[in-house]
Amino acid sequence: MPKRVGIEVSLAASEAACAVDSDVIAAYPITPQTHIVEHLSELVADGKLDAEFIPVESEHSAMSVCIGSSAVGARTFTASSAQGLALMHEILFIAPALRTPIVMAVVNRAMSGPISIWNDHSDIMAERDVGWIQTFAENGQEVFDLIIHAFRVAEDPKVLLPVMVNLDGFTLSHVIEPIEMLNAREVRRYIKPYKPQMVLDPKHPVTMGAVGVPEVYTEAKQQIESVLRASKKVVVSAWKEFARLYGRTYRPIETYRTKGAEVVLMTMGSVSETAMTAVDKMRDKEIAVGLMRFRLWRPFPLEEFRRAVKGVKVLAVLDRAISYGAQGGPVFMEVRSALYGQAGQPNISGFVAGLGGRDITTDMFEEMVKKAIRYAKKGKGPTYELIGVREK
Amino acid sequence: MLCSKRISKLNREGVKRLAKVDAITGWRNLEIGCAIIEPGSSRKLRTGDWRSQRPVTDRDKCIKCGMCWIYCPDMVYLPLRSGYFKWDENYCKGCGICANECPEDAISMVMEGD
Numbered sequence: 001m002p003k004r005v006g007i008e009v010s011l012a013a014s015e016a017a018c019a020v021d022s023d024v025i026a027a028y029p030i031t032p033q034t035h036i037v038e039h040l041s042e043l044v045a046d047g048k049l050d051a052e053f054i055p056v057e058s059e060h061s062a063m064s065v066c067i068g069s070s071a072v073g074a075r076t077f078t079a080s081s082a083q084g085l086a087l088m089h090e091i092l093f094i095a096p097a098l099r100t101p102i103v104m105a106v107v108n109r110a111m112s113g114p115i116s117i118w119n120d121h122s123d124i125m126a127e128r129d130v131g132w133i134q135t136f137a138e139n140g141q142e143v144f145d146l147i148i149h150a151f152r153v154a155e156d157p158k159v160l161l162p163v164m165v166n167l168d169g170f171t172l173s174h175v176i177e178p179i180e181m182l183n184a185r186e187v188r189r190y191i192k193p194y195k196p197q198m199v200l201d202p203k204h205p206v207t208m209g210a211v212g213v214p215e216v217y218t219e220a221k222q223q224i225e226s227v228l229r230a231s232k233k234v235v236v237s238a239w240k241e242f243a244r245l246y247g248r249t250y251r252p253i254e255t256y257r258t259k260g261a262e263v264v265l266m267t268m269g270s271v272s273e274t275a276m277t278a279v280d281k282m283r284d285k286e287i288a289v290g291l292m293r294f295r296l297w298r299p300f301p302l303e304e305f306r307r308a309v310k311g312v313k314v315l316a317v318l319d320r321a322i323s324y325g326a327q328g329g330p331v332f333m334e335v336r337s338a339l340y341g342q343a344g345q346p347n348i349s350g351f352v353a354g355l356g357g358r359d360i361t362t363d364m365f366e367e368m369v370k371k372a373i374r375y376a377k378k379g380k381g382p383t384y385e386l387i388g389v390r391e392k
Numbered sequence: 393m394l395c396s397k398r399i400s401k402l403n404r405e406g407v408k409r410l411a412k413v414d415a416i417t418g419w420r421n422l423e424i425g426c427a428i429i430e431p432g433s434s435r436k437l438r439t440g441d442w443r444s445q446r447p448v449t450d451r452d453k454c455i456k457c458g459m460c461w462i463y464c465p466d467m468v469y470l471p472l473r474s475g476y477f478k479w480d481e482n483y484c485k486g487c488g489i490c491a492n493e494c495p496e497d498a499i500s501m502v503m504e505g506d
Binding site: 097098099100160197198205206207208210212213215216218219220222223226 | 416417418419422423424425426427428429431437
């Protein structure tokens with residue numbers, strides 16, 4: 001078995017991109033993603049990774065270069081955060097449209113303003129609809145594993161879509177954790193050489209990114225939609241294969257102590273580990289509470305979610321992004337929509353917390369659970385509310 | 393008239409038929425990422441089907457200067473051995489540039505369907 005080493009999670013992310021033998025890295029540094037890019041440039045400069053490291057002048061260019069390099073058949077990796085991710089926005093749509101299997105680590109950070117370098121999910125939730133596969137890590141080991149998994153899924157001939165692996169800024173990216181690092185030889189059992197299905201090659205010219213006239217645009221969208229939906233199978237089977245080879249199991253919806261739970265908390269990302277502690281504390285107080293986490297966010301794991309939520313009477317959904325003027329946070333709205341019209345659907349309350357790096361404590365999770373129970377008993381409550389806002 | 397009514401009618405039917413067969417296809421037939429793997433395939437998209445006006449050349453006025461051929465942005469005009477120019481209904485969008493540029497005012501734009 002591979003050795004466990006103490007390593008900063010950002011560096012582990014870079015090592016994952018190195019272990020799969022990436023060909024091209026095009027990135028622009030931005031806090032808190034910086035260490036990933038810095039370490040990759042070191043790996044290339046030191047000759048440990050045989051790749052082109054392309055330092056670009058902006059994230060817009062970074063994603064454009066990534067699409068170009070992926071289109072010529074190069075295994076491509078990048079990373080970004082918040083404002084940087086937002087600057088990529090228009091290009092993000094193009095990567096799945098051209099079916100370029102880029103892998104990107106998104107180090108989640110709050111969007112300005114006010115300017116914040118700290119963690120929440122407002123950056124990724126603004127990119128929800130760009131057509132990328134999106135997974136969320138809870139700890140350093142998962143960051144490493146999910147990046148390796150991302151390459152396997154992205155480059156599958158049945159998928160050929162880009163993948164974003166989300167990790168929380170600072171709370172994950174800048175901590176040192178014990179991580180089982182797979183080396184290139186071990187990873188080769190899982191990641192095969194990339195065989196592009198459509199490639200820019202002067203010997204066999206093709207056009208990528210031509211105009212989509214009204215007669216073809218809808219059909220082009222249908223292709224992406226179908227492939228993204230169908231990718232769930234590959235995502236899941238690639239996790240199964242990962243478990244078989246390396247012994248760590250991942251699922252689209254992860255559950256914790258949901259057996260016999262009447263109330264279930266829903267979270268994503270690193271705060272889920274705090275939520276587990278909160279669940280343990282509440283279970284000690286005889287509150288029948290469990291936890292569900294989205295590991296896979298796009299494509300939305302509808303069947304898995306509905307199965308997991310069966311029998312649950314109260315759902316407390318945590319959003320780490322605010323959707324101004326909407327009916328709740330993005331996760332809450334999606335969860336409620338997924339359960340609409342289902343027999344015995346639970347009473348759902350939405351909570352927004354942990355914005356711009358504000359800590360979410362176990363007490364806050366307890367507050368959410370208690371409020372969700374109270375609203376369910378009363379039969380009414382606010383559709384959603386911010387937790388921990390100071391009134392004075 | 394260069395284009396006899398009969399040819400014109402055939403072309404109009406052809407526009408519908410070819411558009412259906414060549415460019416209008418189900419999403420499953422699209423290449424990966426909507427890539428175009430055949431050079432010059434834009435010929436298959438018969439853009440002439442949304443034209444509202446068509447150019448008509450009066451050969452009595454035409455001096456065979458070829459200005460229509462030069463100025464046409466879609467390269468719709470083709471030189472004939474006789475020195476005149478004929479236009480391809482499949483691609484003409486009816487922009488009227490040929491009529492505007494013709495130094496002898498030999499080309500007039502006529503409403504489709506008239």
